[in-house]
Amino acid sequence: MKQKKFLDNFGRSESLWMYACSRCGECVDVCPVYEETADKYTAPGFKIKKMRGLLRARGSAREESVKKVVEGLYECTLCGRCWSVCPNNYDLVALWEKARESAVETGFGLNPHTEMIEALKAENNIFKRPHTGRRDWTKGLRIPEKEKADTVYFIGCLMSYRGQLKPAAKAMATILNAAGENWTILKGEVCCGAPLRFSGGTKHMEELMDANVKAIESTGARKIVFSCPGCYRVFWQEYSKLLGDRVRLVHAIELIDSYVKSGKIKLKDKTEERITYHDPCELSRLSGVIEEPRHVFANLTTQFVELPGNKFNVKCCGGGGLYKAIDLDKSREIAKKRVTLAEEIGATTLTTACPSCYMTISQAARLKKSNVKVIDFAEAIAPQIE
């Protein structure tokens, strides 16, 4: 009777929220997945209603009902749009992660995610590729691997193992070199653990965190730079407790903005390229990095255009929360909407500051046969450095 134990990990806050939810339905209205599926089990407020029912039923909860709720829990990009409109300001992102954690603990976890947890345990990356090949992407590039450095560039799994992202990593390396940064990548880097939070395998995070902290501390670095907002968020939320205040955590776009402001890098004359920018949910809404990219783009082009549904209220690209592993088609449909918006505003280039968003949106643009060019923001900046 494993269903009896589902949601057993809910503490006072989560249990109270089941009853305190104001049932206004605001979250239903804005959820990108519900908008796509029209299946009420994917609607945030409906999930809360069903979880409340399961908590009350306890002993008599049917396995089928739990399965249905769990499926709904994974049909979510964890973009936090539901939280952004919640009048009570309740941390819904943490709630979904906690419920997923319970699903995995009680054996209700969905297959793609449990496989990924196993991959992480075996090879320290989400793709089950050999850990020994994590730095293969550096071949042919001028990427420093020093024992000691002031700055660590934390690459993350996607950039390490996905060939399409190599130009983005290369561009970032160019920028760091141009700014004269004494930097290195980590020899002992492993997955940051963010995918474990998304999948519900949180209890395996400690091992990964220890390995990364040890590798970072051995370099003596005082600054860590991230291209992936997922890594960035898990670092400022979780790793900062271990690293303390002596290490500064910055997303690459914040760092580039500081380079531009301080004159550490000088950009060529502004282009006339019509560029737009998709705010990654984890960077804008969930980390507050909103103005920095706009400042950089204002120095890069005379034709920066805002993508509708952006900044704090950004609509997810469909690639968050490991949703692609659950429903690739729906994820792509969500991403196509972002591409369509870029087309409608006449943008020729769509940039983003997240490897996952980049992969999702660029695939959608290819499928849509769109003329909009999708690139990582670093690729837009690197060629413009004087």
Place this chain on the structure above:
Amino acid sequence: MTGDKKVPKKKYPPEMNYSIVLKGMGRTSPIDVTFHLLMAILLITGLIIDLLGPWLGGWLSSIRSIAHGYVGALFVLVFIVYLIKVAYSKKMRTVLTVTNYVDFLFYIILTVTGITMASVNWPWINLVPELADALSSIAVYAPAVHVALTYVWIVFSTVFPGGILHGLASVYLISHLKKKYKNRRSRVR
């Protein structure tokens, strides 16, 4: 769908306190805030009238006619708007439970009995003899039903996750999280 709904920028991880919740509710739906506020006033004044009536002296009449009566009349109007809102709002129907609808039924009966009791004070009621007749036939039972049903509702909505439990959970959660969120890690810029 109003997926492009804009909200004021908030900070993650979020904070929760009474001011944030009240502002959030006001932003989301002023009707909801009014509905809840009026209901709280009616419940409190109703309990005061019923439990403390003999000790209120001259105040009893004012509380009954003004704080309970006129606020009740306002509540009836807001409640009608609220029901129309529910009827037309798919998002609300998606999240409301059977208990919420039973709660609404309670409110409807309380509203009807409340109007019946108040109708004896309406000077114009004799101009509408059919309405006067209809109300007078239930006027005898109205006060008892009104009071008894209030207590039944309090028990029902506490045992099942209805309005009372929702209210109690909200108050407790806000107080609990006010302390908990203070110790949360924020992004250092």
